[in-house]
Amino acid sequence: MRHLLLISALFAVGPGPSPTPTVDDYPRRSGIDIENYRFELILSDETDVVSGRATVSVRFTDSGVAELPLDLIGLGEDGYGMTVHGASSAGTDLAWVHEDDLLTITLGEPGRAGVLMDVEVAYSGVPASGLVAGPNRYGDRTFFSDNWPNRARNWLPTIDHPYDKAMNEMVVTAPAHYQVVSNGVIVEETDRGDGTRTTHWKNSVPIATWLYVLGVAEFAVQQVDDFEGRAIETWVYRQDRDLGFYDFAVPTKAAMEFYDEYVGPYAYERIANITSPVTGGGMEAATSIMYHESSVTGERTVRWRNVIIHEVAHQWFGNAVTESDWDDVWLSEGFATYFTLLFIEHAYGRDEFVAGLRSSAERVFTQYETDPQYRIVHDDLSDMRRVTSGATYQKGSWVLHMLRSQVGDEVFWRGIREYYARYMNGNATTTDFRTVMEEASGLDLGLFFEQWLYNGGNPRLEGWWDYDASTRAVRIEINQTQTAGPTFELPLEIGIHFDATSLPGTIHDVVVDARSHRFVIPVDEEPTHVTLDPNVKTLFESEFGPRQ
DSSP: OEEEOOOEEESOOOOOOOOOOOOOSOOOOTTEEEEEEEEEEEOOSSOOOEEEEEEEEEEESSSOEEEEEEEOOBOOTTSOEEEEEEEEETTEEOOEEEETTEEEEEEEEEEOTTOEEEEEEEEEEEOSSSEEEEEOTTSOEEEEEOOTTTTGGGTSOBOOSTTSOEEEEEEEEEETTOEEEESSEEEEEEEOSSSEEEEEEEEEEEEOGGGOOEEEEOEEEEEEEEETTEEEEEEEEGGGHHHHHHHTTSSHHHHHHHHHHHTOOOOSSOEEEEEESSOSSEEOOTTEEEEEGGGOOSSOOHHHHHHHHHHHHHHHBTTTEEESSGGGTHHHHHHHHHHHHHHHHHHHOHHHHHHHHHHHHHHHHHHHHHOTTOOSSOOOOSOGGGSOOHIIIIIHHHHHHHHHHHHOHHHHHHHHHHHHHHHTTEEEOHHHHHHHHHHHHOOOOHHHHIIIIISOOOOEEEEEEEEETTTTEEEEEEEEOOSSSOOOOEEEEEEEESSSSSSOSEEEEEEEOSSEEEEEEEOSSOOSEEEEOTTOOSOOEEEEEEOO
């Protein structure tokens, strides 16, 4: 049973003002919206040079736009980078300047609002990053992309930021012994009669540039199943055919069915699991998920099973609903981490779900030992290597779990479905998410979001309990002792146990919102022990036990 206690708060301290994160410092390109990129690429076994032609379809949202700026890493002293050979539109050459890794194209005449214009860019070079030519684990030559978080600009002229999503096409001519995989669906595969093959992939749903993908290798390919008429595929090295087909046969479809039912419709035209020598772990590229080549073991390990679930979850969060800027990257990684756990709870049971939460909490606490002020919603990153952290994934996941506990399951899922429907195939901010959840719950969630997302630190609770036989009551002291971050407001369950089982005999709801608290709980008999948060609902470290 549950009791709502009247709380005695000692040494109450307010949360204080929180820092206000600002938008990341990537310059927004006003007046333009890229609708589609078409990349025509030539690859060779004789050289690592990529020869490219990009057709950028830009819709003007304002009149008077005179320039089209595109991110493209220029040729460096080390010989890596791209050289631009020309820019044109409708057969007319355009003036351009390529400096400081920015290609600025002067349009023939200023753009007019609502008009769509195609701009072509011819370029070539050896990418320093983003697209890697080299051997896989069998020594075979391959080409694989690795765009996270802003490396697409090393080989593709784009607005390389998640705020401007666009459709994309890859038209790749490569030696005919390779197979080519990319986003979307294949629309052409033609042997050219000269030892090369042209493969054309087309993705008709707008996605962020880090999700653009290219894999060129000698693959074994299987259509495992389909989801509502859309193919579920496996692409592994030819040597890994049997083991790889076995490993990737599950659990993609089951995860898709879960997210489709509980969140909303799948946004894309197909889905594939693909092995790669350059992906560390998994990469959620839209429709074509990349996994490190070591994922093929023939054992269907729990570790790689969970990576598959995580990357499938990303197709909904991160891919279909994309953060508007890098400061809000938890909307991708925190969501995918928690929705992995939600599927685990659904498919494999509560115990695995709780074990995942506890493991995530330990990773959060470990990170905060060395970075105690880290904020989930951060600002103006100058070092893109710090765009994510364990806190982004694991603490972001815990934020959603605590929100679910605070508003209740029914409201949580109603809010999630509305958030997804409202921002599917678009962009969202943390404020957008908060607004939707406040609408769904009717609650002011300002303090919740502030203390967990916009401030550093985590709660640390220290205290004791004892039993007073004369009053037949349990006395409890709980102190917040963290040195970083605010004094948190924590809904907390206290479990009173009367035998050796893990289940408490009674659970009592309290709120810990000051530095020190004392509670007195009447009981019918002497307890064996007292636990904090027996149902695993709240993120905190603790040192709590019987009074010495």
